[in-house]
Amino acid sequence: MFCNDFYKRFYVDEQAAEKIGFNPYYIEVESGLDEWIRMEGRDIIDLASNNYLGLAADIRLKNAIITAVEKYGASLCGTPVSTGYIDLFKTLEKELSDFIGLEDTVILPSCYQANIGLFVSIARKNDLVIVDRFAHSSLIQGAKAVGCKIRPFLHNDMEYLERLLKRSHDYIQVFVVTESVFSTDGTIAPLREINELCRHYNALPIIDDSHGIGVLGNEGKGILDAQNIHDFNGIYTASLGKAFANSGGVICGKKEIIKYLRYYCPHLVYSTSVTPSVLAGIKAVLKIIRNDSGVLKNKLYLYKNILYDSLVEAGFDTVSSPAPINSIRTGSRENTIATAKKLYEKGILSTPFIEPSVPINEGRIRFIAGINLSETAIEQGSEIIKRINQT
């Protein structure tokens, strides 16, 4: 066959899924994120999406999006440096900067793209990237692409981080990279301490607040607000596809760096702009969050706690987390997939993590209960979980 050896590279290991008779990935979804999600002809309780505030199918959002489509159409068919920079784009950059509490913002089509584009634009070969061991792959891919030295530190271990910083004087620039809420277990980074360490050792902090924006802090303003950090000189990124229920990624920080990215970040400059509908959707979410954040968050944590109690009652090895995330330790990938299968068959969609997303044999299943779910759905879900290990 043509390029036979080349095509042999693309082996996908589906053994575990085949053995268990369930592939939890790429199951077709036949509805939006309403009270229930429809999959394979059944109504299922969605504990998998990152729709924390339940806004993805909110009528206010839908209306804002329809209005934007009527005005601008589907796309401006251009990158932000050309036709893609509509007035809505510009006002949203300003609104997001004010909301997050930093000087300026750029919006990219995704946070994965934003994180890679960021490192490619600002890091150089002789720099050092110190990164939390559990940081998201997008934060590491960018540094790898630049070819600078990468040194991981143990998860949230400030002593370890400080020792690395102490030994880092030979590099031109040092970056300390972490996430706010670590999405697998829901642990939260001590960003205040990281920020102070960075000041002391003249390193630049980079924080990815993808699972914090909209959820943490006063009015959901995110990690900086939640930890009372008012002197942040670093760079902040976040996905707008989770609590913000749209898509896109932001990079925020000092004016000079954002201006530089506007001209030199290839992932921004050479990629078609986020669409008008997405920009309008994000703007609508900002408005909702500003008005209702307190109520939304109360419900989010209420749901989280109900599910946590049922996971404990079922005898799962739960991970305790201050974030609205429940996670259980499921060990091997076989057991992880088998547990996800049992849940799915009983009507619950969860997120199983197997290697390489987590270290080998440290499988997890994550549950996020968005507040679009009805109380009935949460009660049903909780009853299913309580009995899941009895059958």
Place this chain on the structure above:
Amino acid sequence: MDFEDRIIAALNKSLGRKTEIKLESRLKEDLLCDSFDTLMIISALEDEFSIEIDEGNFSDIITVKDIVHKLRSAID
């Protein structure tokens, strides 16, 4: 602590594995190290011995004993 024990302690700390780490343990097959774990190990060894290790130099390491040899010749 002797040299070998310091290396094993650094590995234990960086990997947090439940399996016992011995000199004969193979990083990939026995300790199930992925490429990021290897970076963690390098980072821990640099910390323990106050040295700089080049990742490229680590690519032919198979067992913990190989690390011992490599570090010994680097430090001597």
